[in-house]
Amino acid sequence: MLQFMAKMRSAFFVLLFCGLILICFLGFILWEWLGQSPKIPLRDFFRNPEKAAYQLSQDGKTISYLAPYRKRLNIFVRPTAGGAAKRITNVVDRDISAYSWKGSDYLLYMRDYGGDENFHLYVVNKDGSGEKELTPFPGVRVRLIDDLYDDPDWVIIGMNKRNPEIFDAFRLNIKTGEIKLVAENPGNIADWLTDHDGQIRVAVTGDGLDSTVLYRDSEAEPFRPLLTFGYHDTFAPLFFTFDNKQLYAASNLGRDKIAIVKYDPASQKEVELLFQHPEVDVDGLNYSRKRKALTTIVYETWKEERRFLDSTAEGIYSDLAAQLPGYEIDVTGNNRDEDLFIVRTTSDRSRGAYYLYELAGQRLTKLAEAAPWLKESDLAEMKPIEYMSRDGLKINAYLVVP
Secondary structure (H helix, E strand, C coil): CHHHHHHHHHHHHHHHHHHHHHHHHHHHHHHHHHCCCCCCCHHHHCCCCCCEEEEECCCCCEEEEEEEECCEEEEEEEECCCCCCEECCCCCCCCCCEEEEECCCEEEEEECCCCCCCCEEEEEECCCCCCEECCCCCCCCEEEEECCCCCCCEEEEEECCCCCCCCEEEEEECCCCCEEEEECCCCCEEEEEECCCCCEEEEEEECCCEEEEEECCCCCCCCEEEEEEECCCCEEEEEECCCCCCEEEEECCCCCCCEEEEEECCCCEEEEEEECCCCCCEEEEEEECCCCEEEEEEEECCCEEEEECCHHHHHHHHHHHHHCCCCEEEEEEECCCCCEEEEEEEECCEEEEEEEEECHHHEEEEEEECCCCCCHHHCCCEEEEEEECCCCCEEEEEEECC
């Protein structure tokens, strides 16, 4: 009898153990079915966006964007008030890498051939007619220096036509194709900067170790050196003050981190510190072309942040933040009257969306999702964290958990 009871107990425990294993297995299957996010193909994270790079014409009547045509990004346009979109380019071998409006009737775009990265400049009417290459020079690479916003016909480009290793500056007429040399590169100029009248007034040279900022009062005068600094320092001219007499620059000269400053070429001195952050470099400075007012200073901590210099800009961003909670917001474009704006949102779980914002009435209209096939609910949240290294240094990082 005792042996029988022992066998029964053994059988009971075996059945109990098997039952627990079965329950755990069924629970795991149920968790997999109900609780786990679906597996996302890696290619979905690298696909071309469904629509991207929205821009407004200067008169605000037309919206443009990039979208795939035969798998390559091309330019589409549509009326801002609504209506069908029309594709105005037919590039099928390579994506259009960059484009912009020229006034309200023309669009400029850059493309290369076969991946050689020798980008050429093209122009096309907003209705798709009159498409032509403006720089039809084999083996030559083009850069856009200044789109000359207030000039309907001319732009300033950099081009290595004379010497493949250096870029001279030219004025280019988008309607006639006429090209004029503005400034010849002696061999060491890396960047050119125009004033608000479209005159090339600043150049930056470099030899790999030291850089020098060159300046002139007008295009009729020769350049003269303003300051020289080493590879470990930064002085990047951003744009001129609105009277074209002084410069705004991103500089760490005399300080630990990059700040936004005002620099006077006449005295060759920094004359004003606009903003510096105690922990991070400051990235950039923005302004209103219409109101001739500085608007925002941009820097990045655990996300992009702004120091507002203008109540109008602050009001726009405050309203956008209230209408789009939980997203990073960036105003990426506007019309000439600055009453229509293109807004881009992003987050740790979204490639973002595009919106049209109308200042009158603070109306926000969604234009498109960049990647609608990626669902935010299927992606993990990214959290900013801080931790201390063994030698006592605070490390900033991001944490992502399943």
